[in-house]
Amino acid sequence: ITRNQAHGSPGNLLDHYAVSEIPETEIFQEVSEDQIPMLRFASSAAHVAGRKLSSSETFTWLDEHFQVRPAKLKDAADFVFLGGANHIFFHGIPYSPPDAGWPGWLFYASTHLGENGGLWRDLPAFTGYLRRCQSVLQSGEPTADALIYFPMEDIRARDEGMLPLLTIHDQAKWLWPTPFYRSAMELWNTGHPFDFVSDRLLEKAKVVNGGVQMGNVRYPVLSLPGVKRIPLESLRRVLALAENGATVVFTDGLPTDVPGFHQHAERLFQMLELLKPFAGKSGEVPYGKGRMVINPASLAKELESRGNAAESMVADGLRFVRRTHEGGFHYFIANRGTKRFSGKMRLAVPFRSAVVLDPWSEAAARTPETSGSTILLDLDAGASCIVRTFTDRMIKAAPVPKDVPTGEPLMVGGPWTLDFIAGGPSLPSARPLADTSFWTTLKDKSVTDFSGTVRYRTSMEMPVVAGSRWRLDLGDVRETARVFINGKPAGISWSPPHRMEVSELLKPGENQIEIEVTNLAANRIADLDRRGVSWKRFHEINFVGRSYKPFDASSWPTIDSGLGGPVLLQRLEK
Helix, strand or coil: CCEECCCCCCCCHHHHHHHCCEEEEEEECCCCHHHHHHHHHHHHHHHHCCCCCCEEEEEECCCCCCCCCHHHHHHHHHHHHHCCCCEEECCCCCCCCHHHCCCCCCCCCECCCCCCCCCCCCHHHHHHHHHHHHHHHCCCCECCCEEEECCHHHHHHHCCCCCCCCCCCCHHHHCCCCHHHHHHHHHHHHCCCEEEECHHHHCCCEEECCEEEECCEEECEEEEECCCECCHHHHHHHHHHHHCCCEEEEECCCCCECCCCCCHHHHHHHHHHHHHHHCCCCEEEEECCEEEEECCCCHHHHHHHCCCCCCHHHHHCEEEEEEEECCEEEEEEEECCCCCEEEEEECCCCCCEEEEECCCCCCCCEECCEECCEEEEEECCCCEEEEEEECCCCCCCCECCCCCECCCCEECCCCEEEEEEEEECCCCCCEEECCCCEHHHCCCHHHHCCEEEEEEEEEEEECCCCCCEEEEECEEEECEEEEEECCEEEEEECCCCCEEECHHHCCCEEEEEEEEEECCCHHHHHHHHHCCCCCCCCCCCCCECCCCCECCCCCCCCCCCEEEECCEEEEECC
C-alpha cells in the first residue's frame, strides 16, 4: 500500500493523490483555516476515488525544537481531521540507539514526540484521543453538499508557459487568487461540506437520484467556479451529467476557451456550439432531466435553495466533519472559536435521537437534551467531541451531566511537597512549597535547567456531601499532568482546560492529592548550548532551527514549567 504527498508536482494534484491507496497531505508551521482547501485536495482524491484512508504528515515545525506545547498538537490534529484526514502520520518519533545519549537522535524538522522531548510520558492520553477520533472518521462514508471542479487548465495558462509546481508554500500565487478557492472558502465558512474533482476523475462520475456519484459519495451539486478554460471532453461530460439529471452550477460565467494549441479553432468552435443554449443567460436553465444554474448570487445560497441545509454551528466558531454510519450520521466537532459554546446546536440532518462521546475518554456515550433538530451542547474553546445521530432509532443512555458549578470552589492549598521523580540533567532534592507555583521560579540552577517529571503532593479536608459531583481544575499546567487521589489514578490531562471529574475518588475527611507534571525539554537543551556541550549527533542537515538557520538555544529564557495553579475543587450540580 502506498502513501503519496502529491503537492509540489506540476500535474493535476487530484490525479496524483488518487494514484496511491492513501493520499497524504501535510501542514507546515501553520494551522490556519485559509489552508483548508489545500488540505482538501488529498481527502477529495480519497473520497472521489473510493479510498478509505486519507493521511496527513501532521506536526512538522509547529514551533521551535523542544518548545511545541501539547495544546498545539491537539489543535493541529483537529485541524487535519477537519481538512479530511483520518490517518495521522507522526512527524516524528525517530529510532534512537541506546548509546546516543540524551536527547538522542532527532528529526530535524519535527515536533519531538519521542522519549526525550518531554511529550513521551503522557503521549498515551493523546494517542488515545487520536485513536477514538479516527475510529469514527475511518468508519462509514463522507458526506458533502457540493463537488467542485478544479480548473487545472486555468492555472497552467496563468503561469505564462512555465511548469506550475503546485506546492503548499506558494498557495498565495497559484491557489488563493482563484474563484475555485473563493468558492471552497465560501462553503467552508457557511457550513457546507465539499470535495474537489479533476477532469480525469470526472470521467467516472454518474448520476444517481439527481446527484453526481463519485466513489461512495453522492454530491447534490457539481460546481464549476469561474472556469475559463476547460477540455472539450470534460465539458461534454459535464453536460451529459446535467442531461441525465444532475444540477450543474457555473459561477462567474461560462467557459470561454479550450486549452492547448492543437486544432484550437476547431475545438473552440465545438465548445461554443455546446454552450450556445446557455449563452447570455443567468439563473436556472433546464437541460435534459437536470438543470444548469448560471451566475448564482451565492453558491452557498444556491445549495440551500435546493434543500441542502448548512450546518449553522459554524457561525459560533464550531467546525465539523460529517460522515454516515449505519443508523445515521457521525459528527466530529471542534470548537475553534475563542469562547465556550453552551447552548442549542442545530444539525442539518434529520434525527430521532443522538448521543455525545468524549474522545478523550473511553466512557460510555451520553444522551444530550434534544428538541426538534437541535441538541444541547457544551464545548470549551479548543475542545472537541463526537456526536452520533440516529435517524430512526430512539437511543437510551445516561444523560449528559450538566457541568454547572454550585457554591464557591474549594482551594486545594498548601503546603505542598515537590519531588523530582524522573528526568535530568540531575534529580534535584525534594523541597516544600507554600502554594502551587512553577518549579522554574525557584532560584536554583539544578531546578531551572531540569526537564522531566515532578510530583506535587498535598492533602486536604473534604466536607461530607453525599452524592455530590466534584470537578478538579488544575489551572495553569506546563505541560502535562497525571493526577492521583488517595493513591488511585484520576486521569492524564494533556492540554487546557486541565479539568477532570473526580467524584468517585474523594472521601469525607482527609484526601491525599498528587499531581505529576512533565515539562518540555527546552530548559535542559538551553543549558547544554550555554555550556557548549556537543549534543547534536546529526549530519545530513546540521540540525537547523525553525527558520532553517543553525540551531542554538543558548539565548533562550527559562520556560515556565510545573503547576502554576490555582488548583480548585468545584462542586457541580447533580
